[in-house]
Amino acid sequence: MTTNRSDLTARVIPQMVLGDGSPGSLTAPPPPLPREIPAASRAHERFHVRGNAVVTGGAGDLGFAACRALLEHGLEGLMIFDMHPTEAQGKINTLQSEFPDAKIHFLKVDVAQEDGVDAAISETVKLLGGIDILLSFAGIVACKHALEWSTKEWSQVLNVNTLGGFFVARAIARTMIERGIGGSMTFIASISGHKVNFPQPQVPYNVSKAGVLAMVKSLAAEWARYGIRVNSISPGYMETILNEGDHLDELKKTWLSRNPSGRLGQPDEIAGAIVMLASRAGSYFTGADLLMDGGQTLFM
Numbered sequence: 001m002t003t004n005r006s007d008l009t010a011r012v013i014p015q016m017v018l019g020d021g022s023p024g025s026l027t028a029p030p031p032p033l034p035r036e037i038p039a040a041s042r043a044h045e046r047f048h049v050r051g052n053a054v055v056t057g058g059a060g061d062l063g064f065a066a067c068r069a070l071l072e073h074g075l076e077g078l079m080i081f082d083m084h085p086t087e088a089q090g091k092i093n094t095l096q097s098e099f100p101d102a103k104i105h106f107l108k109v110d111v112a113q114e115d116g117v118d119a120a121i122s123e124t125v126k127l128l129g130g131i132d133i134l135l136s137f138a139g140i141v142a143c144k145h146a147l148e149w150s151t152k153e154w155s156q157v158l159n160v161n162t163l164g165g166f167f168v169a170r171a172i173a174r175t176m177i178e179r180g181i182g183g184s185m186t187f188i189a190s191i192s193g194h195k196v197n198f199p200q201p202q203v204p205y206n207v208s209k210a211g212v213l214a215m216v217k218s219l220a221a222e223w224a225r226y227g228i229r230v231n232s233i234s235p236g237y238m239e240t241i242l243n244e245g246d247h248l249d250e251l252k253k254t255w256l257s258r259n260p261s262g263r264l265g266q267p268d269e270i271a272g273a274i275v276m277l278a279s280r281a282g283s284y285f286t287g288a289d290l291l292m293d294g295g296q297t298l299f300m
């Protein structure tokens with residue numbers, strides 16, 4: 001990459017290659033659901049989740065609900081990347097007892113560390129045999145006035161929420177391209193990437209999630225030809241550890257005064273969108289963002 005102005009006119013600019021949807025290509029439509037099987041079997045098939053998934057932040061509240069949902073819909077192998085092995089172990093034990101036939105693993109991975117991510121993806125491929133689905137939940141949030149952020153803190157939020165998501169997606173995309181059967185990636189963005197939260201100030205978080213939304217569209221455009229669909233879900237305020245505690249009572253009143261559903265979302269309410277995007281039901285979704293916020297952004 002050059003920043004030298006005199007080199008600008010001599011650049012050779014790479015160009016994207018798009019899919020053409022032709023039969024046998026990785027953007028071809030899925031074969032029709034067989035009419036001769038019962039309607040209930042077709043309905044099951046439409047939302048059946050196949051293969052193996054990596055879920056970053058899978059030991060967190062929303063990530064864990066998503067892991068369970070994928071397993072309920074047929075996921076065979078699950079790899080959770082998160083920072084806290086002790087906390088994760090209890091959740092893995094719970095999932096393993098609910099889904100004894102599934103292979104469930106955990107690796108301590110900081111998604112913001114590129115080398116560690118690459119090594120963890122190689123390890124995952126060895127353990128599971130291939131990765132079909134990525135759910136990118138790993139994220140951090142902090143609230144401060146714009147004038148008070150240090151460069152280090154600003155970078156930390158961006159490095160985990162945006163760049164970290166990219167590191168994992170790129171490492172997985174390489175394995176998907178090598179296998180040649182495509183896959184699905186779902187990033188967790190936020191209402192904060194769409195509008196400015198009120199009243200808490202959190203500019204780096206908002207920027208990091210707007211970055212996720214832009215990244216999703218860019219990756220979807222570049223990777224469609226490999227059969228990799230890339231989408232995001234933008235939750236509103238959810239009942240997770242991020243929104244727990246008496247110190248948030250006043251803020252919550254303000255949030256709810258602008259929410260037509262009059263409540264926060266339950267973690268499991270993310271399950272439907274997660275399963276849809278990871279299954280055949282989502283086969284023509286790519287580059288999309290699904291707002292899931294009880295209507296918060298109508299007034300936010």
Ligand SMILES: NC(=O)c1ccc[n+]([C@@H]2O[C@H](COP(=O)([O-])OP(=O)(O)OC[C@H]3O[C@@H](n4cnc5c(N)ncnc54)[C@H](O)[C@@H]3O)[C@@H](O)[C@H]2O)c1
Nearest residue numbers: 057059060061062082110111137138139190235237238240
């Ligand atoms: N809770 C909400 O209201 C809400 C709303 C919109 C978006 N989100 C987003 O949803 C995602 C999950 O949030 P949650 O509410 O479940 O919170 P959570 O804190 O329970 O989950 C986040 C998980 O990410 C993990 N994590 C943090 N930094 C990491 C890193 N560097 N590497 C690997 N893992 C890391 C944490 O250990 C945690 O398990 C986050 O990206 C968050 O920004 C949450």
